[in-house]
Amino acid sequence: MPTTALEQPARVDEQLCFALYSASKTLTAAYRQALGELGLTYPQYLTMLALWETDGRTVAELGRAIDLDSGTLSPLLRRLETSGLIRRERSVLDERVVRVLLTAQGRALESPAAAARARVEAATCLSQEEFTQLRSLLHRLRTNVAAAQTRLW
Amino acid sequence: MPTTALEQPARVDEQLCFALYSASKTLTAAYRQALGELGLTYPQYLTMLALWETDGRTVAELGRAIDLDSGTLSPLLRRLETSGLIRRERSVLDERVVRVLLTAQGRALESPAAAARARVEAATCLSQEEFTQLRSLLHRLRTNVAAAQTRLW
């Protein structure tokens, strides 16, 4: 059945997955440069975004918000804690739960981070409509593929 | 100046960068599952795609095709060589150049890989127009941001 697809070998340039993969890496690289002075990596920036939006989330809530599991979050949060941007507090009611809280230093980073974000968004050179359209298509793709994944079990 | 952006904290869900980041991870996860039986990771699949398209590329040519530097490619190619899918051959004319060549086993993987790709693309549930539109927007974003990056130096 896939023989029709094989008569012409699939070009890397034409793959949606590669367009997505390389665009994501390029945007992340732009953020790396923009966030460099703040001492934040891109996933660390996402984590801080989630905390600026709602402080005091648990590790699991954070993971759901930015789609990362504890294997990635644990060392990432440890580094943010070492940097003095957050602190971790074990819940008294349920000692399995760890709440992540911003320090004053972490809150102080919101404004320069917003400036960095503005610079990167400007570099995309997309109109407001294109921006919204792209975000919407990406969201649909993610939802559809994720649904198809879970449907297998 | 960024104070206007700060009156309302930026929501993670609304960030284009996060939509891109999480969509890319989701699609990669779908490929991981689809490629699992073939023993290929997603970056390894991209490498094989580039070789199925044009066999015998040098490491640098491969890196340009799939946007990876030698620090990533070197160990990845070593693993593909260990798996028996490729072999590396140092050029006689210029001994700095290493040419990457498919083995028969590597070529045999093209057809099942195309089937895996078809399954993942079906899972996106995007129409042909949406597919093309999304790819085009991603390509423009990548080009624009990459140009802005290099313009700084």
Add this chain to the structure above:
DNA sequence: TACTATTAGATTGCACACAATCAAATGGAT
């Protein structure tokens, strides 16, 4: 009370990703 299943988070191991650095080889200049 004991037994069991579930949950939360941490840890481990493997595979990218990339900056920085290195060694070998080449090409061009004197």
Add this chain to the structure above:
DNA sequence: ATCCATTTGATTGTGTGCAATCTAATAGTA
């Protein structure tokens, strides 16, 4: 012939990503 900048690929170190596993703690059941 010798020096020197450049090129090619490999290596090292840090930081994700994620599957698998582990421990501790909680909740439900008999």
